[in-house]
Amino acid sequence: MIINLSGKITHKAADWVVVEAAGVGYRVFVTPALNETLKVGTVAKLWTHEHQRDDGRELYGFGSMNELDLFKKLVDISGVGPRLALNVLALGSVKEIERAIEKGDVDLLSRVPRIGRKTAQKIILELRGKLVDGGRDGDEVLAALIGLGYDREAAREALRQPSVKETSTVEAQLKAALKELGRRQSR
Numbered sequence: 001m002i003i004n005l006s007g008k009i010t011h012k013a014a015d016w017v018v019v020e021a022a023g024v025g026y027r028v029f030v031t032p033a034l035n036e037t038l039k040v041g042t043v044a045k046l047w048t049h050e051h052q053r054d055d056g057r058e059l060y061g062f063g064s065m066n067e068l069d070l071f072k073k074l075v076d077i078s079g080v081g082p083r084l085a086l087n088v089l090a091l092g093s094v095k096e097i098e099r100a101i102e103k104g105d106v107d108l109l110s111r112v113p114r115i116g117r118k119t120a121q122k123i124i125l126e127l128r129g130k131l132v133d134g135g136r137d138g139d140e141v142l143a144a145l146i147g148l149g150y151d152r153e154a155a156r157e158a159l160r161q162p163s164v165k166e167t168s169t170v171e172a173q174l175k176a177a178l179k180e181l182g183r184r185q186s187r
Helices: 032-037 065-075 082-089 094-103 106-110 117-127 137-147 152-159 170-186
Strands: 004-012 016-021 024-029 043-053 056-062
Touching: 004 024, 016 043, 024 056, 024 082, 043 065, 056 065, 056 082, 065 082, 065 094, 065 117, 065 137, 082 094, 094 106, 094 117, 106 117, 137 152, 137 170, 152 170
Parallel strands: none
Antiparallel strands: 004 016, 004 043, 016 024, 043 056
8 A cells, every 4th residue: 555655746637646756657636725736847745545446546645644534534434435535625624624524514515516415414423523633743643643553542642652742743753653652562
């Protein structure tokens, strides 16, 4: 599975970009907001979700682990596929979408093409109370650890450790938390 992809943006379309990495071009579906920030000829790093279909594979790209985490939660809902989940993410920031779900804002979710009131209610019912508040570094690391399959409570405990708290970047926190979790599993 491809979890992230770094490379040069070589082509753009309305809902996808081509990222060339090690001489291979990958078509990656992205939200309109992310597409706007990606420029042909520049290097980008995207968090990705690989989706297996009957007729091939598709990659979906995100600018942050929080976006990827929310995307995965959306596609886990029966009836919500990856394209529909990407359209939900186009509504706004992760924090705004999470707040709308927590508040039960059916009208906002119903604005997404192909999502009616029933599907919007289903998304709210399945995700309310299960979302990580996006935007803070610890939450991004927590979302990454959960996305990697770690238990939420074990991940939170690892984030409380001084070796993790003392780090200054999200990447360093993630690395320190993974070391801490590895130590705990080997005991």
